[in-house]
Amino acid sequence: MSGKIRVVIAKPGLDGHDRGAKVIARALRDAGMEVIYTGLHQTAEQIVETAIQEDADVVGLSILSGAHLTLVPKVVRILRGQGIDDIVVLAGGTIPDEDHDELKREGVAAIFTPGATTGEIIEYITSVATGSAA
């Protein structure tokens, strides 16, 4: 088993805007992480299943549809409900500042909104995720 950080990049809900998710997925892969991109139209249950199957260290949820206050907490709740509390959940997309506190209270570790760089995201993930070999 390699020591690579394993990241699932997921698109919850009906949102089809995948430009950001794809750019981040590629940047993380180029930075040496193991990246699994779920593709579009994932339910919270499907995302959690993928995260478990893929032994993810981090799950990054990309959402630009405005449904983040429903769908993002749902992912966190299902993870916790399965007794999983060591997967770091991140969110990104069209998430207004005034919603950040609520998402963080729900268990999202960090939120990356328009203007965030892949460099920042790589640095953050590297600092919080434990590689599999650790």
Place this chain on the structure above:
Amino acid sequence: MDDVRDGSRTKAEWLAGAYSWQNTRDADFTSVSSAEVEPIYDPGDRVGHDYHRELGYPGEYPYTRGVHPTMYRGHLWTMRQFAGFGGAEDTNGRFRFLLDQGQTGLSLALDLPTLMGRDSDDPRSEGEVGRCGVAMDSVLDMERVFEGIPLDQVTVSMTTNAPATILLAFYLVAAERQGVKHDQVGGTIQNDILKEYIAQNTYIFPPEPSLRLITDIFAFCGEHVPQWNTISISGYHIREAGATAAQELAFTLADGFAYVEAGIAAGLEVDSFAPRLSFFFNAHIDLFEEVAKFRAARRIWARHMRERYRAKDPRSWLMRFHTQTAGCSLTAQQPENNVVRTTIEALAGVLGGTQSLHTNSLDEVLSLPTERAAEIALRTQQVLAYESGVANVIDPLAGSYYVESLTDRMEAEAEEYFIKIEELGGVVAAIAKGFFQQEIADASYRYQMAVESGRKVVVGVNRFATGVRPAVETLRIDKEFEMRQVDSLRALRERRDASPVARGLEDLRAACADGTNVMPPILECTRAMCTLGEMVATMKSVFGVYQGSAVF
């Protein structure tokens, strides 16, 4: 008189001489698409070009200079702002506001459940209802959206693709209920499924049945709804996904040709449907690149339609298009700067000869537009139209050594892409191979890296950033709204007559299976109060669903 011309005789001489004796800034001089451009263009770049062959006059083949003879001297571009959120009443309110403020056409935004063919009470719709556009479950929602708006006096564009047949039927029946007949309504449905697989991703069914639905609309409208634009072949979303200007141009036109071929394969005469094909482009911030793109688009379409598809009706050669300013160019940081960006982009659309225009609002990176932001966006168009003078002269940039060179180059790049796509087996085959998706993902990644390295500047983000995030008032969709929409939908299901619903859905299923035109049974279903989700579920049972790939 002495001959005082003692300067360089050629561009090459000047580049090697006077130009090279000065330092140039350490900056990126490529277009926003990273296309190389020279410091200058001159008559030498126009050698061998023929005005009549390459340009022609406005309203004359090959239409490089504009699709109509009078252009904005005859009619200004339609100011058609995309709007929709929450429920029918909210959207009706915003429509009336925009019309009162001087908008000249309507454009309807539908929510994600509606775009994806799901009713508001579908489990997958949870949290999504009314957030990206208006929730539309039945014809009653459509009627309420247009309450007090006479559908024989205003044209409406609807951004719907996979379930376009159903939204069109909702619209036609809503018009009927206002006493307006099919042949009196005017408008557009986006109805461009190919670009969904490529970029926007609001697909439902696989390509083959989806193309059949599109040609059913061509045939139905050709006969019954003659003032309707049956499709808006789009580059906007392709560009938003990260494509370059040349890719936007090439992929959009390739999709257009694929639709022409689909119509012909379905047994339709090209001139029976081509005059009602329309297009939709992005207006990004590199003004000259965009103007060249629009001009090249008109010329390419005219040439292929006349020479390759042998369309005889000159209206089949016309590329009529709507333009939207580039959402992807806007920033969350210092959002007021977005008004400036949108202005430049709107100007590009106007200088490029667009037929209608949507200008983005300054707050759209954060949320759907507030009323105030939507007003500023509309005023931007009005200032351009009435104060700036750009509408006085048709195709004013024609003859610019730069613009003409760039127009030619964009056409040549598009033609190269057409060859590549043909080699892959055509658009549908190329989609299956992930060709467009990979091109777009690559271009998008290159651009992001260029921004992160600082080579491409984004004011307020990677230069001139202040780190200050002042609170901007944004539009919030009331959380209770979803519950009200669901209750309303359940009440509808309870009070309607069950047997016409069942009969209608069975007729629809049969038409899907036997290949007869789906529009008549969909209209029957609509009048019986079938919901969008019910009709789509019926269609899915015959057509199946499309599985997108996860290319990145």
